[in-house]
Amino acid sequence: MTAALPGARRRGRDAGPRARFRDLLPYLAEHRPVLVGVIVLGVIGAGLSLAQPLLVEQVVTRVQAGTGIGTIVAAVAVVVAVGAVLSGVQHYLLQRTGTSVVLSARTRLIRHLLRLPVADFDRRRTGDLVARVGTDTTLLYAVLTQGLVDAVGGSLTFFGAIIGMAILDPVLLGLTVLIVLFAIVVVGGLTRRIRTASRRQQDAVGTLTAEVERSxxxxxxxxxxxxxxxxxxxxxxxxRKAWSAGVDVARASAPVVPIASLTLNLAFLVVIGVGGFRVAAGAITIGSLVAFLLFLFLMVMPLGQAFGAASSVASALGALGRITEVLELPQETADDAADAVPTSSPAPAIAFDSVSFSYRGADGAVVEVLHDVSFEVPRGTRTALVGPSGAGKSTMLSLLERFYDVDGGEIRIGGIDLKRLPREVLRAQFGYVEQDAPALAGTIRDNLTLAAPLATEEDCLRALDAVNLRSAVLKHREGLDAQVGEEGVLLSGGERQRLAIARALLADAPILLLDESTSNLDGRNEQLLRDSLAAAAEGRTTVVIAHRLSTVVDADQIVVVDGGRVVAAGPHAELLDASPLYRELAATQLLV
Structure with missing residues (x-):
């Protein structure tokens, strides 16, 4: 297979999957016990709400009959008070559960993101991925806090109110239902527009986050x-594009509130007008009309909540679509068939055997990087990879770490095809120092112990000694707990590089992979580091990429790479005679 070309743009934003309501269910299922409790409270609250019109009807009837109303008024007060308390408890549980749903979504997304193949990070913008973890997951909060679970109690209230209204006056109910059905149809059409606009808005916010992060x-x-x-x-x-997308969401959702308000007012006016005539005609009593009006409010109130929830859920589904797009990306393979373990066989520590590899460009075109590459690295030796920029040297180290898989040929570690080694076991064989020597935001200790979490302070200081960095660290009052800043900005380039090498040494892996490991060092520190690496590499296998040939002239083997091919291999003196390219590189650096 071919890997994605680094820097390739991600697929069109409208190509992502559309989330459906059922895609929300796994997030809700994790909190089933609390949600059941919320629903039970909603059912009880709905029953108390439905009891109120009936009690008020009794109050009106008793007033007209001139009988006592003390008991019934007390009952109304108790029903209202208990309903208010239950509503408060339900609100707290919904808010808490909404926050928990956001945490669950972020947990799933973060776990998945950090296990994606490196090729996916090559073609996707970091800021956009960050926005999906932060902004998009936050919108799921609205699913619960703005009516999804509350809809259960609201539905009972809604249908209970309809039943009560049907008993009191079927004619008034028929007129009310016609008005409500019209509103439901209109809002249903708007919801689809809101979901589409919300997806575009979240994409625009993700792009904005990526641009700000880049700048x-x-x-x-x-x-x-x-x-x-x-x-x-x-x-x-x-x-401004993100603002425009937000305006589109506002434009799509703006009619929802007026429609809900218009529905309530129109239904109220119709009931008052027609109900007044029916009271005058003796078809219903005043008490029944009052109870009908209260049932009307109980019916329309959850309907208005449902309209608002439809808008919020539509926005949440737009965000969920972006989350789902990432969650559907395949993770690094689980290596179920990888069951081999490293051995102490006499086979070379590393062997490239007719290896070919290609990236896939943004337009789908295949860009060949390595062609039929073959060479061996004997155990306990130091091998240097040299050649022009873009020759494929760093790609070879990425293939060793299985950031990508080869298209053809085979790479063996200790005689074993590296695909037979579980990735964690494989990567434990290497102490890897990348070309740009990244430092993670945090402390010096955090960076050192990334691959050796059980390392003691003395272990850390010995590793710093090996790269001539101990004095620079101890000049800080915090010592190993000194902050390095975002991407190591509080360190010099040379200090970041030495810290990365110290981290690799602390991991105590049998093979060191060093990509331009001394490029940011001055002459004094370079020589000190070379001496330290020579001592640290005793008994280890080392593969180093270098543009400065002076740092590798004493290597046991130098592999010359050009255009993705191995064009020569051997010690320095031999290559000066045998390889025109190596001789040219040496001449430009005054080594001949």
């Missing part, structure tokens, strides 16, 4: 280039 991470470059105003204008242009 902030490169703020020094932007300032130095005098491009602050241009960059600001570009980001504001994206912000």
């Amino acid at each position: 902030i991470s490169a703020v020094r470059t932007i300032r130095a280039a005098g491009a602050t105003d241009r960059e600001t204008d570009a980001v504001l242009g994206v912000a």
